[in-house]
Every structure is written in structure tokens, then in C-alpha cells.
Amino acid sequence: MHTLIRFVLTSFILVGFLLHLNGFWTISLIEQVERLTYDARVRASVLNEVDDRIAIIDIDEKSLAEEGQWPWPRRKLGAVVDVLYQHYGIQALALDSVFPEPDGHSGLPWLGALEGSDVGQLEGVQRWIGQQRKVWDDDRVFAAALQRHEPVLGFVLKGLGGAEAQLGQLPPAVVDDARQMPASYIRATSYTANLDTLQAATPYAGFFDNPTLDSDGVFRRVPLLQQHDDAVYGSLALMTLARALSDTREPAQIELEYDARGGPRNALNLEYLRVGTYRVPVDENVAVLVPYRGAQGSFPYFSVSDVLHQRVDPEALRGRIAILGTTAPGLKDHRTTPVGVAYAGVEVHANIISGILDDRIKHKVPYLVGIETTMLVVISLIFTLLFPRVSPLLGTLMVGGMVVGLAGLSFGLWRTADFVVPLGGPLLFLFILVLVQMTYGYFVEARAKREVARLFGHYVPPELVSEMAQDTLAAEMRSDSREMTVLFSDIRNFTSISERLPPQELTALMNEFLTPLTEVIHRHRGTIDKYMGDAVMAFWGAPLPDEQHARRALQAALEMVGCMRRLADEFRARGLPELRIGVGINTGVMSVGNMGSQFRMAYTVLGDAVNLGSRLEGLTKQYGVSVICGDSTRRLVDDWAYRDLDRVRVKGKVEPVGIFEPLGVRAELDAQTRKELKHYRDALLAYRNQSWSEAELQFYQLQKSRPDPHPIYQVYLDRIEIFKRMPPGPEWDGVFTHTSK
Structure with a gap:
């Protein structure tokens, strides 16, 4: 919308200059500035030599x-x-x-x-x-x-x-x-x-x-x-x-x-x-x-x-x-x-x-009107399409560069080819555009940006606020239904930790880990939905659409885990409790918008896909992993490698879902990890085929293959031990039902 308004304003000014240029009306200011620049070029190029001929x-x-x-x-x-x-x-x-x-x-x-x-x-x-x-x-x-x-x-x-x-x-x-x-x-x-x-x-x-x-x-x-x-x-x-x-x-x-x-x-x-x-x-x-x-x-x-x-x-x-x-x-x-x-x-x-x-007579070429028209149109396009998108410093440098370029072109052709290329008109046009664009940006767009910043400043990164200010429809926070990705994170055993700390220390501790986690989410263009004690809820794909919402959520999740590991080392050195994080990610169609009551509103997401994301975060403790994502997220980011954790029925849902641990970009995995993942897939296939002895052997070998085995191996060894005594029967579909959140 703002781009359209800028385009209309620029076009209005451009039409006025073109009408003057083609003689339909006379704008004395343009003529006066053109004369001043012409006189300046004359004075700058005089020979100051006496001609005695x-x-x-x-x-x-x-x-x-x-x-x-x-x-x-x-x-x-x-x-x-x-x-x-x-x-x-x-x-x-x-x-x-x-x-x-x-x-x-x-x-x-x-x-x-x-x-x-x-x-x-x-x-x-x-x-x-x-x-x-x-x-x-x-x-x-x-x-x-x-x-x-x-x-x-x-x-x-x-x-x-x-x-x-x-x-x-x-x-x-x-x-x-x-x-x-x-x-x-x-x-x-x-x-x-x-x-x-x-x-x-x-x-x-x-x-x-x-x-x-x-x-x-x-x-x-x-x-x-x-x-x-x-x-x-x-x-x-x-x-x-x-x-x-x-x-x-x-x-x-x-x-x-x-x-x-x-x-x-x-x-x-x-x-x-x-x-x-x-x-x-x-x-x-x-x-x-x-x-x-x-x-x-x-x-x-x-x-x-x-x-x-x-x-x-x-x-x-x-x-x-x-x-x-x-x-x-x-x-x-x-x-x-x-x-x-x-x-x-x-x-x-x-x-x-x-x-x-x-042979020093300057030449006003017959196609002078065409040259000046081209210059004005190019300046218009630059200011409509580029000027609003750059920082004030870059915009100032851009304007300065255009002034130097116009003056250099005009004076260069004046000295080398004796051509009088218009300078005053384009410079005045440039000045008026700068004035109009800056005025519009300050009084209109800046107000919109301040409103957007007031609404979203604590929840989305600053660069996203700037982009939202370009779209007044986004700033209005309309309710919508679209495919998005939601993320839930929670600190493990934080309740027991909080009981041992005084209120002031607890508040300081929460600020110390929530601030860097929020920075990670913002860095990956995520929107903070809410803080729930030690938990954080965020989503991608709103208020501005984002085709990479699933990928950015996964990248943020892994970086959040790494961030908490670094903080854990600092906390231990200061005698504070060690903190570990669990992250659940899910993708699906969600309702997003400004929701609440006449007393309090919040920009949030709702839907089954959101609820499933919350359940997946809870499963991270049971599977001993830091991050779990749903199958819909995995399908959208298919160049990543994942560990197929399980097929489960979470509390409150009948349909089973696949859950996965994201490991990163597939092409960046080392050979040892690839080999272990293949071995794991073979073991999981034997488990789902109810080949208990083979599956048990495979998981046992995986567990013994490294000093810090993945916790999932023990999860499946425990299940196999139960299923060997009480087989689930031929109708079993490999789904594990969780009865708690």
C-alpha cells in the first residue's frame, strides 16, 4: 500500500515536470534552477585566456x-x-x-x-x-x-x-x-x-x-x-x-x-x-x-x-x-x-x-527532451522502488551518489563533447522527490511503523517490524487461517529448581535464559506468542507470510539447544543449577490473529496443529531428546536428516503421528552418524515387524557402539523386553499410545 502511494506521489510530480519539459506549461522554478546550473558550468569551464585574434x-x-x-x-x-x-x-x-x-x-x-x-x-x-x-x-x-x-x-x-x-x-x-x-x-x-x-x-x-x-x-x-x-x-x-x-x-x-x-x-x-x-x-x-x-x-x-x-x-x-x-x-x-x-x-x-x-560552441542536441525524460523516469523508479527500502544512511549516500552522478555526467559531456545535458531540472526533481518521500516516510510510514512496533515490538524482530510497516494489512493483525509452524520450549525440572531459589534470584535466572532464547527466535524471524513461566511459545508464518517457516523453526530449535548448553556451563561455574531444554515443533493449518476479550487481546495461534506441538515438547523428556518435530514439518524440510523416533498417539488425539528428531542438513552429517542412522533404521524396522530378537540385538549393538549412546536405544530395549513377554498381536500397527502430556 505504501509503495503504491509513493508511486502515485512520484508519478504526479513526474507528470508536472514532463508537461513543463514538453512546453504544455511553464514552471519558472525549473527554468531558474536550470539556468543556475548552466551558469555554473559556464564559469567552471572558462578558458581565462586572452584571444588576440x-x-x-x-x-x-x-x-x-x-x-x-x-x-x-x-x-x-x-x-x-x-x-x-x-x-x-x-x-x-x-x-x-x-x-x-x-x-x-x-x-x-x-x-x-x-x-x-x-x-x-x-x-x-x-x-x-x-x-x-x-x-x-x-x-x-x-x-x-x-x-x-x-x-x-x-x-x-x-x-x-x-x-x-x-x-x-x-x-x-x-x-x-x-x-x-x-x-x-x-x-x-x-x-x-x-x-x-x-x-x-x-x-x-x-x-x-x-x-x-x-x-x-x-x-x-x-x-x-x-x-x-x-x-x-x-x-x-x-x-x-x-x-x-x-x-x-x-x-x-x-x-x-x-x-x-x-x-x-x-x-x-x-x-x-x-x-x-x-x-x-x-x-x-x-x-x-x-x-x-x-x-x-x-x-x-x-x-x-x-x-x-x-x-x-x-x-x-x-x-x-x-x-x-x-x-x-x-x-x-x-x-x-x-x-x-x-x-x-x-x-x-x-x-x-x-x-x-x-569550435567551442556548446550543442543542445535535438533529442534533449528524450534525454531529460529518461533521466526523470530513472530517478522516479529508483526513488519509488529502492529509496523506501534502505536505511537513512544508505538513502543519504544514494542521493549523494545520484547528485554526483548527474553532475559528473552533465559536466563530462559538457567538457568532452560540448553537449549541454540538462542538470537543473533533474536535480530539482531529485530534491523534490527526496523531500516528498522523506515527508511521507516521516509523517505516514513512521506513524505506521510506530504503531506496528507498539503492537509487535516485543514479539517479532525489528527487521520484521520494518517489513510489516510496508503492509498496512499485516499491521492490522487480521485473523486468518494458514499453514504455519509452531514451537514450544520448556526447561526440564524447572519447578524443583525454582523451589530452591529466592524470588529475586529466580527472576534474574529466568531473564538470563529467556533473553538469549528470544534473540535466537527473533534472529530466525519468529514471532513470540507468549512466555509461560519458564516456557516459550513461538510461531513462524505470521504476521507476515513466510515460505520457509518450517525450516526457520528447525534452525531456531537447534540453536536454542546449543545456546542452553553454553548457558549451562556458565551457570555451573557460578554455582547455579544446570538447565536443559526440550523443544517441540509442529507444522499445520492454524488460526492466527488478534484474539481475546474486550479487556485484553493477544496475537496468537489456535488449532489442533498447535496442540500437537505442545504435546511433542512434552515427549522430549520421555524419549531423552532435546527436539522433536512432527511428520508435516519433516516433509517440508526434506534436505535435513531426522531420527525416526516413533509413531505415537498423544493424549487427546486418536490418529497416530510420526515423531522425529531433527539432526541438521543431511549433506553435512559425518560418515559415522550416517552409519549409525542406517543401523538404527534397520533396528527400528525389525521392531515394527515384531522381530523382537533381531531388534533387541540391533539396539543392543547400537547402545554398546559408543560410550554415550542415544537414550532412544534404551527406550526400545525396555519395550522389547515387555513385548517378548506379552506380544501385542498381529493387529499391532507399531503405534505407542501416551496417556499423559
Whole structure:
């Protein structure tokens, strides 16, 4: 019952996680924990090395102080572009900025005002104004620099909810029809791009917005492609790399790769984006996880004022990919990332380019949902089937091992295969299961265990109490009728011994032998029925069913005899009376349950099989043996050796029964014992065939064969002597009738 309840609770939690995993609903806690574990893996695997292949041309506070407040005149930006290409010999340049409006620093407005004045109407002045328009048009000067070198401009794509205005001119698309490269592109509804004059000067531009920003505002992934209308456009990082990888002024080819196993090309089997010879793992939105190299400063920074005035060693920039961006706090181009809170946005682009060049982009495999589902199901099965059955210490070690295993698997695949295997979801699922299972175990199962322990703690071993607590039906002690084995033990001549001892010594003596006898019974999973003075009654097969009830009872009986022999030696050394034990065992159908009155109840067994067990214990004294079992017990444990003691009618029963002395596992008997048992069987057969002389000779030989002969030999010699004088007659069935208990 408890296992079923645990299974239902676990299934309920599992369904909730699976619904979240498959997008049917969103559980923010799961997303938050997954992000935390992702960020931890990023920080644990950063290279912390500077990549000098990519240079940041920084509009920093020093540059603002030297060159003036931003935005600068476009003429000055054109000079920066020229000096980077012509003096420093860079490989490619990206401008992490957008220029959607005419330059406000231009002298054109002043020329227009002059032209409209009376002076402007003079012929010479008009001619001069016409000449100066081209010189004073900063946008034209900037466009000329762009046309000479064709760097990559920036622009912004805006999705739903953004302003619908479409400013400036979009660059040429990567592909004009998105159906040619199908994917679940993020769609933009508007844009802010560069002036027509500027965009016409260079065919290259990339968007620098990030519509995949996580809800906590952290930059973890960035799309490489977005769609506007039917066309697809590239990101600033992608277009810059494509420009740098090309030997000509044409960018490197950009394509999407799909699952090689075939089928229609779509977002479900999209795996890679190819730029030139580089393959970049992407998700269905054609987005990549930003491969941060480390904290801000993972790329060399050069103040733009130093670059403009040629104060930088040309070799520091020659052949490099340069990105013009800003770290000045007032320009607000800072991002929150897994490796820093105020991280320069320009360095995000640099990390993407660096990661593609080094093949360090982490891959969220398409079958990620299947992997996480499998992990959750395995964790569920372990916690439902194993966790409730182990000790608290082992359970704690098991949970710790699972945490280490999940973290090790996730981080190992992260480092060796660049796979992003989910970790936060499984860990949170594991934590919730532990919490639920422990809560249920404490408030429900623990209460049941305490109740069972209260009812049975003095009668059954602790491990049996724990098993019973798993089955509430057993804990209810329902009355039942089943095949079981009962055991009765009694101390020989204890009445005469007790008469010679003071009450305190008698109580101490009883405790000294009843305690170890009880421990033996418990060790063999027996249930104490009652103590009757010096006698003990126990049974096997209840309250929990036990297919080995007969075997365990026999094992307990022989161990009890050995225990009393060891105690006898101790008692003699202390001057106490020597104690010997007799044990009767019988198997049969018995009624078991909580019986009694409204004033007092007891969990006990009743039936003829129980009564016979009590009679067999009484016969141990008459046959001179320590243990006697009935024939039904012998048949259930047929790999043991037994001495066939007799066929008897006990007091209160008409039907004869066979009684046997259990000797132990047959295969473990020594050769001498086997030989003696065979001789004994021959003698007993002669006795039952009324061959008195032959039987007498056989028993006499057995008695003389060893210095400590078995008492049964003398029992049969005495009977033979009587039967020789008064034969029982041809109708005799070999049964001996006992008239006393």
C-alpha cells in the first residue's frame, strides 16, 4: 500500500515536470534552477585566456574625454575606419552601432541657412556653397570611407510589441526567401537600420539585438539569423566572421545543415549553421549558446582615440578582426552574463566569433527532451522502488551518489563533447522527490511503523517490524487461517529448581535464559506468542507470510539447544543449577490473529496443529531428546536428516503421528552418524515387524557402539523386553499410545 502511494506521489510530480519539459506549461522554478546550473558550468569551464585574434576598438571614457561627447561627427568615424584599414591593416571591422538619422554635426544646415539669406543669393556665394556641400556633408564623407573598405554595420530588428517604424535601409539578406533554408526563425516586424547613403556604401550589416534574452535578463544565447518579411538576415558576429573568412570582398557562404538521416528539412532536424568551412551547432531558432572565454577582458582592448591618433603598435592590430564598440558607462552598452553583471555588449559578439573559430560552441542536441525524460523516469523508479527500502544512511549516500552522478555526467559531456545535458531540472526533481518521500516516510510510514512496533515490538524482530510497516494489512493483525509452524520450549525440572531459589534470584535466572532464547527466535524471524513461566511459545508464518517457516523453526530449535548448553556451563561455574531444554515443533493449518476479550487481546495461534506441538515438547523428556518435530514439518524440510523416533498417539488425539528428531542438513552429517542412522533404521524396522530378537540385538549393538549412546536405544530395549513377554498381536500397527502430556 505504501509503495503504491509513493508511486502515485512520484508519478504526479513526474507528470508536472514532463508537461513543463514538453512546453504544455511553464514552471519558472525549473527554468531558474536550470539556468543556475548552466551558469555554473559556464564559469567552471572558462578558458581565462586572452584571444588576440579579435580586437575591441573601445569608445571608452578616455576617448570621450579626448574626442568629445558621443555621438561623434561621422567624418571622425570615417577617419577611424580609414586608419584601421590603411594604417593598421586589420582583416575585418564591425561597427556595433546603428546610424539611422543624418549626422547632427554636419555643416549642411548652416550652408542651407546661408543659401536662404540675402548674401547667399550672390552668384559667387552660391557657387561656393555648391562646392562646400560635398566637403561639409559628414555622412557623405563617412559613406566614402565605408565604400573604400566595406566594413560591417549594425542594425536592429524588432519583434512583436516593438515600434512598428521602419527606419533606414536594410542590408542585403543572407537569403531572400526563408523557405530556402527552413527553420523556426525569430520573426521581426520592424527595424531600425542605417541611412540609405551609408548602407548603400557597404553591402554588409548584422543585427545586434537579442530577442532570445532569458527572462532573468542574462545573455546566454544569441540568434545568428532572424527573419523579416520573407528574408533572412545575419547577426553582427556572424556577418563579421563571414566577411573575415572571405579572400574576396564577398562574404563566406552561409548555409543551414539538417539531420543527415534524411526527411524533409525543417526546424526539427536542423543541426548546424555553416559559415565558410566552420560548422556551428544551433537550435531550432538558429541561436547559439554564447561561448564565454572568461570575465570581461578576454580580448585586447584599444582606446579608439589611441587608434585614431596612431598611438598603437600596428602589429597589435594587423590581420585582426576588429569590433568598434563601447565600454563607457554613460553609453549603456553593458549586459548581464553568466561571467559578469556589467559585461560589455561588444565582447559578446567577440566571444561568438572566437567560439566559432575554436569550435567551442556548446550543442543542445535535438533529442534533449528524450534525454531529460529518461533521466526523470530513472530517478522516479529508483526513488519509488529502492529509496523506501534502505536505511537513512544508505538513502543519504544514494542521493549523494545520484547528485554526483548527474553532475559528473552533465559536466563530462559538457567538457568532452560540448553537449549541454540538462542538470537543473533533474536535480530539482531529485530534491523534490527526496523531500516528498522523506515527508511521507516521516509523517505516514513512521506513524505506521510506530504503531506496528507498539503492537509487535516485543514479539517479532525489528527487521520484521520494518517489513510489516510496508503492509498496512499485516499491521492490522487480521485473523486468518494458514499453514504455519509452531514451537514450544520448556526447561526440564524447572519447578524443583525454582523451589530452591529466592524470588529475586529466580527472576534474574529466568531473564538470563529467556533473553538469549528470544534473540535466537527473533534472529530466525519468529514471532513470540507468549512466555509461560519458564516456557516459550513461538510461531513462524505470521504476521507476515513466510515460505520457509518450517525450516526457520528447525534452525531456531537447534540453536536454542546449543545456546542452553553454553548457558549451562556458565551457570555451573557460578554455582547455579544446570538447565536443559526440550523443544517441540509442529507444522499445520492454524488460526492466527488478534484474539481475546474486550479487556485484553493477544496475537496468537489456535488449532489442533498447535496442540500437537505442545504435546511433542512434552515427549522430549520421555524419549531423552532435546527436539522433536512432527511428520508435516519433516516433509517440508526434506534436505535435513531426522531420527525416526516413533509413531505415537498423544493424549487427546486418536490418529497416530510420526515423531522425529531433527539432526541438521543431511549433506553435512559425518560418515559415522550416517552409519549409525542406517543401523538404527534397520533396528527400528525389525521392531515394527515384531522381530523382537533381531531388534533387541540391533539396539543392543547400537547402545554398546559408543560410550554415550542415544537414550532412544534404551527406550526400545525396555519395550522389547515387555513385548517378548506379552506380544501385542498381529493387529499391532507399531503405534505407542501416551496417556499423559
